[in-house]
Amino acid sequence: MVKNGFHHFLVTGERGRNSVPYFDPLLFAQQLLTMEATCIDTTEFYGQDLQEHLTTITKEFPEPNFDNLFQFAFSLLPICTSGSEFYEKAWLKLLSVRDEERPCAVVSFEDFDGPRQQFAAHTVATLSMLVMALKCAKDQIPEDYQEVYHKRVYDYSSCIADYQNETNYGFGGNVQATAMAVQVSHTPSR
Known part of the structure; x- marks a missing residue:
């Protein structure tokens, strides 16, 4: 069975080249903004606090594949717009x-x-x-x-x-x- 990088990250909190297929923080931020725009609670999504997951990711900035200021600033927007x-x-x-x-x-x-x-x-x-x-x-x-x-x-x-x-x-x-x-x-x- 092929692991889905997003699902694996939510379940285990692991991400990166050695643990799961590449997980894109910018895409994750876009997904959260979309969810928020459609009134989906991203702090309680199937038992997961997606805002907390995104906060964890942004704390790792800079790292390979997440190393420019555009990505960092964009990734902070869903955290802020959710009220977190x-x-x-x-x-x-x-x-x-x-x-x-x-x-x-x-x-x-x-x-x-x-x-x-x-x-x-x-x-x-x-x-x-x-x-x-x-x-x-x-x-x-x-x-x-x-x-x-x-x-x-x-x-x-x-x-x-x-x-x-x-x-x-x-x-x-x-x-x-x-x-x-x-x-x-x-x-x-x-």
Whole structure:
């Protein structure tokens, strides 16, 4: 009998190349968002707290096959939208991404395998996802960090606008990155 990676993970909590077929944290986050959008309780799904499982996965960031900020920020969205709380290191990670020397450099071009135009779109998508995750978690961030929170949201949003102004094709000519950037501009803080 072939084990289903998702089912095996829910039953045993094991995942990875040696224990089960590859289990994609980003796909898991998408599945949880879909379940939440259709009013399925992800904290009590056939006896499993899927939010707790996703939290466990995000605590392992970064690891092979789950090592970029887009994946990390996206994986935090279902946790936040379900009303569950981020663990402290999650929102600290979101707040500490910024490099003061290169404020818009959330993705290294040296690590990016593709043309420059795709790099700009990937950077905009990552910045957008960081802003959406931060806005979702706003109420969970302690008062001591609110100033940093507002600065990061402003800085990341400014970087998105800078990328738009620098390119002739909006956000690298990528409709998904453009849609995410527009969504950021219309996403209120929770």
